[in-house]
Amino acid sequence: MSERKKQQDVARNFDFHGPALDNIFNDYAELRAKCPVGRSEKYGGFWFLTKSEDIFAAEQDPETFSVAPSMLLPAFGTDDPLIPIDIDPPKHQDYRRILLPLFTPQVLKKLEDPIRQTARDLAKAFVERGSGADASYMFARPLPTIIFSRLAGYPDKDWPKFDAWVDDIIYHRVEDPERSRRAANEVIAYFDNLLASWQDEGESNTLIDYILRADIDGRRLTQAELRSYCYLLFVAGLDTTAWAIRSGLWFLARNLEDQRKLRARPELIPYACEEFLRTLSPVQAMARTCLKDTVIRDQEIKKGDRVALVFGAGNRDEEVYPNPDKVDVERVENRHLAFGAGIHRCLGSNLGRRELLVGIEEFLNIVPEFKAADLSQQWHGVSSLNLEF
Amino acid sequence: MKVTVDPDRCQGHARCIFFAREIFEIDEDGYAKVRPGFEEVPLDLQPSAEKACANCPERAISIARE
Numbered sequence: 001m002s003e004r005k006k007q008q009d010v011a012r013n014f015d016f017h018g019p020a021l022d023n024i025f026n027d028y029a030e031l032r033a034k035c036p037v038g039r040s041e042k043y044g045g046f047w048f049l050t051k052s053e054d055i056f057a058a059e060q061d062p063e064t065f066s067v068a069p070s071m072l073l074p075a076f077g078t079d080d081p082l083i084p085i086d087i088d089p090p091k092h093q094d095y096r097r098i099l100l101p102l103f104t105p106q107v108l109k110k111l112e113d114p115i116r117q118t119a120r121d122l123a124k125a126f127v128e129r130g131s132g133a134d135a136s137y138m139f140a141r142p143l144p145t146i147i148f149s150r151l152a153g154y155p156d157k158d159w160p161k162f163d164a165w166v167d168d169i170i171y172h173r174v175e176d177p178e179r180s181r182r183a184a185n186e187v188i189a190y191f192d193n194l195l196a197s198w199q200d201e202g203e204s205n206t207l208i209d210y211i212l213r214a215d216i217d218g219r220r221l222t223q224a225e226l227r228s229y230c231y232l233l234f235v236a237g238l239d240t241t242a243w244a245i246r247s248g249l250w251f252l253a254r255n256l257e258d259q260r261k262l263r264a265r266p267e268l269i270p271y272a273c274e275e276f277l278r279t280l281s282p283v284q285a286m287a288r289t290c291l292k293d294t295v296i297r298d299q300e301i302k303k304g305d306r307v308a309l310v311f312g313a314g315n316r317d318e319e320v321y322p323n324p325d326k327v328d329v330e331r332v333e334n335r336h337l338a339f340g341a342g343i344h345r346c347l348g349s350n351l352g353r354r355e356l357l358v359g360i361e362e363f364l365n366i367v368p369e370f371k372a373a374d375l376s377q378q379w380h381g382v383s384s385l386n387l388e389f
Numbered sequence: 390m391k392v393t394v395d396p397d398r399c400q401g402h403a404r405c406i407f408f409a410r411e412i413f414e415i416d417e418d419g420y421a422k423v424r425p426g427f428e429e430v431p432l433d434l435q436p437s438a439e440k441a442c443a444n445c446p447e448r449a450i451s452i453a454r455e
Contacts (some may be wrong), residue, residue, distance in 0.1 A: 097418070104419040105403045270407065333443045341446050345400040350419075 011038035014048055016284040016310065017174045021380040024284070025325060028313035037299040043073050046287065046306040047299070050313035052320045052337065054296055058288060058309055059342035062089055065288035065307065067344060073287035073308060074177070077169045077184030082232040083225060085344060092343060098214045099229075102207060105350050111147065115355055118146050119362035127366060127389075132373050135363075136246045136385040137163075143359050144241035148351075152233060153198070153206025158190075166239045171381065184231070191230040195223070207233065241352045242382045243282035245359045250379050251276060251327055252360075253372040253387055258329050263364055272329035273356050278336035279327050280379055284312035286340060311337045390430040391453045392438050394421050398449035408444060409437035421449070 010027050014020075028050060031038060036051045049055050058065045069079070070086045081087060084095035101107065119139075126138045145162055148154075154162075168183030198204070198212055211229050214221060221229070252259040262269055285308045292303050301307060315336045316324040339346035346352070373386035392412060394405070401419035405412075411434055412427045430438045430452075442450040 100401070100418040104401070104417065105406060105415055106417075332440060335444055335446050335448075337446060339402065339446070342400065345402060345446075350401075350403055 007034050011035045011048075012041050014038065014040040015042045016308070016312065018171075021284065022378055024312065025316065028310070028316055029325070032313060032317060037297045037301075040308075044306070046073065046308050047301050048285070048308040048310050048313075049296065050310050050317075051297075052314035052317040055309045055311060055314040055337060056341055058296075058307065059337075059340060059344070062092075062343055064291055064294050066291045067092075068289060071286045071288070071344070073285075073306065074173055076235050077173060077177075077180035077182075078188070078231070080224075080228060082235075083228040084347075085232060085236075089343065094216050095225075096343075096347065098211065098216065099347055102210065103347055103350055108350050108354055111151070111351070111354065112358065114150070115143075115147055115358045116362060119143055119359050120366060123363050123366035126363075127368075131388045132386055134384045135249050135370075135387050136242070136382055139359070139363060140246035140249065140385070141238075141242040141382055143245060144352075144355050145238050147355060148233075148237040148241075151207050151351075152237070153204060153208045154194070161190075162234075162238060166235070166382075169235060170239050187234060188227055188231060191227055191234070192223075195226055195230065236346075237348060237351075239382060240282040240348075241355050243380070244277060244280075244352060244356045246382055246385050247280035247282070247379055248273065248276040248356065248360050249363065249370075249387070250372070250377070250385055251280065252364075253370055253385070254375075255327070256369065256371060258327070259364075259369065261329060262360075263369075266361065266364070268329050269361055269364075270357055271331060271334070272327075273353065273360060274334045274336065275327045275329055275331055276356070277338035277353075278315045278321075278334055279325070281312055281315060281336075281338040283338065283340070283346075285310040286344075309340075311340065390435050390438065390455075391428055392423055392430050392442070393428070393451050393453075394423055395449045395451065396420065396422070398447045400447050400449075402446050404444045404446065405441040405450060408440040409434060412438055413441065 010030055031050045037049055039047050049058060066088050067086050068088060084092050087095055122139045122142055126133050141163060145159055149159055165183050165187050168179050173180035198209060203209060262272055288307045290301055290303050290305050290307060294301050318324050339349040368389050370387040370389040373388045377385055399420050403415055405421050406415060412424060412430060413421050414424050415421055438452060442452050
């Protein structure tokens with residue numbers, strides 16, 4: 001096969017979900033070098049941007065790059081726009097403003113101790129299970145589920161249902177969209193019930209209670225708006241953080257020198273976490289739709305075309321990061337876009353970061369030196385990660 | 390050395406307070422600003438200010454040298 005043909009195939013088949021992620025970092029390098037703005041035929045056809053500067057510029061230009069009909073490609077089991085990520089200005093700002101005060105570093109500081117205690121309890125249970133235990137199901141997934149559920153006010157007894165819903169909605173949506181829709185409908189029905197029961201109760205100081213009482217343009221939120229917020233917080237709050245923690249442990253299980261370095265110099269853990277986010281990010285790409293014709297690196301893109309901002313590729317851009325494919329736990333300059341940028345910057349980034357950091361710290365504190373028990377387990381997703389220790 | 394935060398660019402990533410908590414603070418909506426009195430950065434904090442600037446994902450922090 002000619003070099004040019006091969007390159008066209010990489011672009012045409014470009015995908016950022018499921019098994020396509022196994023070797024995606026090689027594809028990123030090739031695309032950045034030879035086809036930085038390209039077109040894939042997947043998901044109804046979309047353009048993709050792989051250079052950090054182009055992604056950043058698109059994020060700063062919501063007048064050209066709309067988040068409608070959804071930032072998610074493909075959608076998360078529903079055609080309804082998710083608030084606030086699938087909403088454009090000017091309405092976006094009002095919707096986002098409601099949530100802003102809930103996710104500031106000073107508010108999240110109060111969660112530090114509960115996160116640490118939960119991480120310790122989970123890590124101890126993991127050690128007790130013994131060598132070969134699954135760090136994804138025993139640690140990376142339950143930590144954000146417990147923390148976020150308490151913050152939001154989801155009853156403890158409901159937690160066991162959450163992992164299966166997340167798996168169906170997010171991870172099975174590509175090969176089985178119907179399964180994803182069924183789970184989305186179950187989650188929406190679940191929240192309709194919860195919202196109804198909360199409406200009858202007094203103030204409870206939870207996130208959902210706060211949204212129930214929130215004011216937008218002098219009115220309360222409608223049932224459809226409340227449902228959308230709840231659904232978004234559910235799919236955004238649980239899965240991404242679990243992936244981030246799991247991918248950090250995945251890396252440390254295969255790079256024992258780095259693991260030993262972090263144990264010896266725990267002050268490096270915040271830098272290591274930024275590297276995990278940069279190189280192994282849970283959100284490899286988010287989509288936009290062009291509101292007008294535009295040109296990026298000589299490539300014309302038409303009004304109405306879908307465009308994927310491939311953060312995972314931009315975060316390994318050699319023009320921004322020296323030795324970009326190396327996970328360097330001592331890297332100081334790290335302006336990665338794992339949480340996006342511009343007006344749609346991940347609202348939960350400060351919470352996600354805190355859970356990742358404290359999670360890795362406490363795992364290293366409590367679990368003795370560990371290594372990968374099954375080398376076939378991939379860096380991406382939230383499926384099993386078995387560790388020997 | 391003078392430091393400023395462009396309020397139109399800041400989106401609340403809060404990376405600046407990781408690198409230079411002495412210089413920056415976060416308001417109740419999560420946006421950063423320079424602490425009063427620190428617009429002119431003391432000599433010992435200048436390396437931290439530079440790290441904050443280099444790590445701001447929105448490029449909202451500007452540093453000007455005399």
